[in-house]
Every structure is written in C-alpha cells, then in structure tokens.
Amino acid sequence: MIHLLYGEDGLSLEEALALLRADAGPEELQDINVTTLDGTNVGFDEFAATCSTVPFLADKRVVILRGLLSKFEARGFGGGRSQPRAQQGENRLGPWAGVKEYLPTVPETTELIFVDGKVSGRNPFLAHIKPFAKVQTFPLPSARDMPNWIRGLAQKLGVSIDPRAITTLAETIGSDTRVLDSELRKLALYRSGGTITHDDVNELVSYAREASIFAAVDAVMEGRAGVALRMIQQITAAGRPAVYVITMIARQVRLLLLAKDLKAQRVPPQEMGSRMSLSGFPLTKTLEQEGLFSMERLKLIHRKLLEADLAIKTGTADEQMALDMLIVEISLSSSTRG
Known part of the structure; x- marks a missing residue:
C-alpha cells in the first residue's frame, strides 16, 4: 500500500x-x-x-x-x-x-x-x-485550539496543568508541537501525577525564562521604569547578575538595528530569522518590536549602553547601579522623544 x-x-x-x-x-x-x-x-x-x-x-x-x-x-x-x-x-x-x-x-x-x-x-x-x-x-493546531491541545497532551502524560501554565507555554513556544511535547514530558516527569503550575513552567522551560527577560527588556526600552525595575529585581533575585540584563538589552538593540536594516532591504521575514540566527518566539518578538522604535531611538539607547559599560569598567558604578541608572536614563529619554 x-x-x-x-x-x-x-x-x-x-x-x-x-x-x-x-x-x-x-x-x-x-x-x-x-x-x-x-x-x-x-x-x-x-x-x-x-x-x-x-x-x-x-x-x-x-x-x-x-x-x-x-x-x-x-x-x-x-x-x-x-x-x-x-x-x-x-x-x-x-x-x-x-x-x-x-x-x-x-x-x-x-x-x-x-x-x-x-x-x-x-x-x-x-x-x-x-x-x-x-x-x-497534519496541520498545526491553531492559536485558538492550542490551549486544549496542551491540556490534552498533559492528560495523556498523566498530569493536570493549570490555566496560567497553559497560557505561558502557548505564548512562548507557540505551535511547535515537538518542542511542546518535549517540554511537557519534562514537566510531567517533574510533577509525577500532580499538577503542572505556572511556576514550574517558568523554572523548567527555557522558552519561558527567555520570555521573562524579553518582557523586562520591553519595559526598559519602552521607558516603563517602574515595571522594568520590578521585573529586573525578580530576575536578579533568581540568580542572574545585573550585567546579564545589560548584555541582553544590548543584544536586543543590536538585533533591532539589524532587523531595521534587513527590512529596509525588503528581506522576507523567514530569511530575516536565518540571518539573525533567531526562530520561534525570539524572532516573532523581535519583528514585533522593530516597528515600535525609530533608528534614532535605537542609536540613543545604544549610546546609553556604552556609557553604562564604561561606568562599570572604570569603577564609576557597580553593575547594579549602572543597570538602575541605565533604566532611568532610557525612561527619561523616552518621555522626551518626539
């Protein structure tokens, strides 16, 4: 046959x-x-x-x-x-x-x-x-069907899963069923017949952790200083050093500058992902952010990052102080942009 x-x-x-x-x-x-x-x-x-x-x-x-x-x-x-x-x-x-x-x-x-x-x-x-x-x-489940798909797979694996955990998995991994299967198997083994919680997903799923730093970087770059400081406090309390956050902000600015350049060249989104070495959630988020910032705005944030790096290297400020100052300065520049 x-x-x-x-x-x-x-x-x-x-x-x-x-x-x-x-x-x-x-x-x-x-x-x-x-x-x-x-x-x-x-x-x-x-x-x-x-x-x-x-x-x-x-x-x-x-x-x-x-x-x-x-x-x-x-x-x-x-x-x-x-x-x-x-x-x-x-x-x-x-x-x-x-x-x-x-x-x-x-x-x-x-x-x-x-x-x-x-x-x-x-x-x-x-x-x-x-x-x-x-x-x-074998079409991919739609965004509307994905929560039920995740819930059904969890049940097949012998565990239940709370709604916030489902939402986080769906938003950060999307419709990549192979990755979802792998992550749910890991979570099911961890919970062993219990209930997978939102905290479990944040702790064990790398995509969710990456989403957290993306959310913090979003808050920084959009000038939401209070939100950014609270989120970054949670990230550093979980063991990430302040310089990691600065590095991630710098990385995102470079990616956004590259995305703007590729868009100006009319490069298709899929090829943009290949050139930026991004896929899945990070690529989607970067392409969404690209339209929110002008080239001038990104260059200004890049200069602020260089100033923070210089302050750390010369001892003018420690890493945490340099990060806090960076957030405030970006926020102030955001309120005066035209």
Missing part, C-alpha cells in the same frame, strides 16, 4: 508513521525490513529498486521516502512562462515524471510511505502520487 503523510505538525506525523512502521514485522527484523530514503538526493531508479526488494522473514517491508515533495515546491525554475502549468510541472519532475506509471506496480509486500512537511496544492509531484495513496495531512 502507498501512504502520503505531510504537514507541519511533525509530532502527530511521526506518531502516525510509527504505527505504519509496525507493519515491517517483529522489532528485531525492522532494521532489515525498513528503509528510509532521503528525497533530496535519491534517484528514481534507486527508489524503484528499493521498493521492489522482497521482505526478509516478514509479510511486509516498509520504504519511507522523506522530503521528495519539498524538492518540487515552486521556486521559479522549470519550463518557461509560455508553457502550460502542467507541462512546466512535468519538466520540473525530470526522471520522477515516470512515478505515476510506476506506483501501480509497487509490490503488495511493500508499504511505501512518502513523508514531508508543508506542501502546496500546486506541487506537481503531489498531483502525481495523490491518486494512488492513502493521504493523511
């Missing part, structure tokens, strides 16, 4: 794939009867030969082909614009255009599974294999 599994919810997809792998016979024979091919470099002839191999001491063998559909996502190559779209798709497939003739001949002893991430409906390879395959799609 032929299967097609694709979508951005990698966690659910891999769970479905694990069930299909079980068709490869006893676990001790699966190394022999399960073959995984990399779609980015496998050729059609190798693929066909692998599918035609008979299973060893089992009724079925499993062939998993990962990433082949992504290879044919539209990226502006292929036939010229004057050609019909279907013909352009055939040109882009090259030797793989013969797959629609080959798939009906795949032996009944082979479970062929195409696995991929996000695939567009205009993908030419998708059109070739869909008529022959049992299709399962």
Whole structure:
C-alpha cells in the first residue's frame, strides 16, 4: 500500500508513521525490513529498486521516502512562462515524471510511505502520487485550539496543568508541537501525577525564562521604569547578575538595528530569522518590536549602553547601579522623544 503523510505538525506525523512502521514485522527484523530514503538526493531508479526488494522473514517491508515533495515546491525554475502549468510541472519532475506509471506496480509486500512537511496544492509531484495513496495531512493546531491541545497532551502524560501554565507555554513556544511535547514530558516527569503550575513552567522551560527577560527588556526600552525595575529585581533575585540584563538589552538593540536594516532591504521575514540566527518566539518578538522604535531611538539607547559599560569598567558604578541608572536614563529619554 502507498501512504502520503505531510504537514507541519511533525509530532502527530511521526506518531502516525510509527504505527505504519509496525507493519515491517517483529522489532528485531525492522532494521532489515525498513528503509528510509532521503528525497533530496535519491534517484528514481534507486527508489524503484528499493521498493521492489522482497521482505526478509516478514509479510511486509516498509520504504519511507522523506522530503521528495519539498524538492518540487515552486521556486521559479522549470519550463518557461509560455508553457502550460502542467507541462512546466512535468519538466520540473525530470526522471520522477515516470512515478505515476510506476506506483501501480509497487509490490503488495511493500508499504511505501512518502513523508514531508508543508506542501502546496500546486506541487506537481503531489498531483502525481495523490491518486494512488492513502493521504493523511497534519496541520498545526491553531492559536485558538492550542490551549486544549496542551491540556490534552498533559492528560495523556498523566498530569493536570493549570490555566496560567497553559497560557505561558502557548505564548512562548507557540505551535511547535515537538518542542511542546518535549517540554511537557519534562514537566510531567517533574510533577509525577500532580499538577503542572505556572511556576514550574517558568523554572523548567527555557522558552519561558527567555520570555521573562524579553518582557523586562520591553519595559526598559519602552521607558516603563517602574515595571522594568520590578521585573529586573525578580530576575536578579533568581540568580542572574545585573550585567546579564545589560548584555541582553544590548543584544536586543543590536538585533533591532539589524532587523531595521534587513527590512529596509525588503528581506522576507523567514530569511530575516536565518540571518539573525533567531526562530520561534525570539524572532516573532523581535519583528514585533522593530516597528515600535525609530533608528534614532535605537542609536540613543545604544549610546546609553556604552556609557553604562564604561561606568562599570572604570569603577564609576557597580553593575547594579549602572543597570538602575541605565533604566532611568532610557525612561527619561523616552518621555522626551518626539
């Protein structure tokens, strides 16, 4: 049988794939009867030969082909614009255009599974294999559905979770189901049948801790001195030195300056994340902040950071005093900006 599994919810997809792998016979024979091919470099002839191999001491063998559909996502190559779209798709497939003739001949002893991430409906390879395959799609849970998804996974892991903890996980990790699964397993092991609390998430989940420093940096840069001082007091009381906070403010200013420059060059958001070495929550937050500050404002904060660094290095102020002065000066400059 032929299967097609694709979508951005990698966690659910891999769970479905694990069930299909079980068709490869006893676990001790699966190394022999399960073959995984990399779609980015496998050729059609190798693929066909692998599918035609008979299973060893089992009724079925499993062939998993990962990433082949992504290879044919539209990226502006292929036939010229004057050609019909279907013909352009055939040109882009090259030797793989013969797959629609080959798939009906795949032996009944082979479970062929195409696995991929996000695939567009205009993908030419998708059109070739869909008529022959049992299709399962795995979209990410929506922001609206994510709290129930988190609650449901916690229940499967044998724990309950309070609403504030759910909100923090959803806001800081977003829809990355693999990361959520990993973090919830860690929290479930820590609570062992109890209730995961908001404090547990803040203490054990690195994404939540990063969100806390982001919130503090937000307060500093937006001139909310009272809020910033209270949040930073909590961060330093938890063991982070004052110079860490100064470093994080400086890092965020540099990222915002870089984001402004990339935006001016009309670089797409996804590529901006790659160039800034950011993804997930940090990238989303930085791109949101970028529009809140002018280049002049960021340069002013950068000068204040240099002054704080100089005060620490020359002994004019200790780290905590330099940080407090920095917050107040940024706040004062915020109230006078035009």
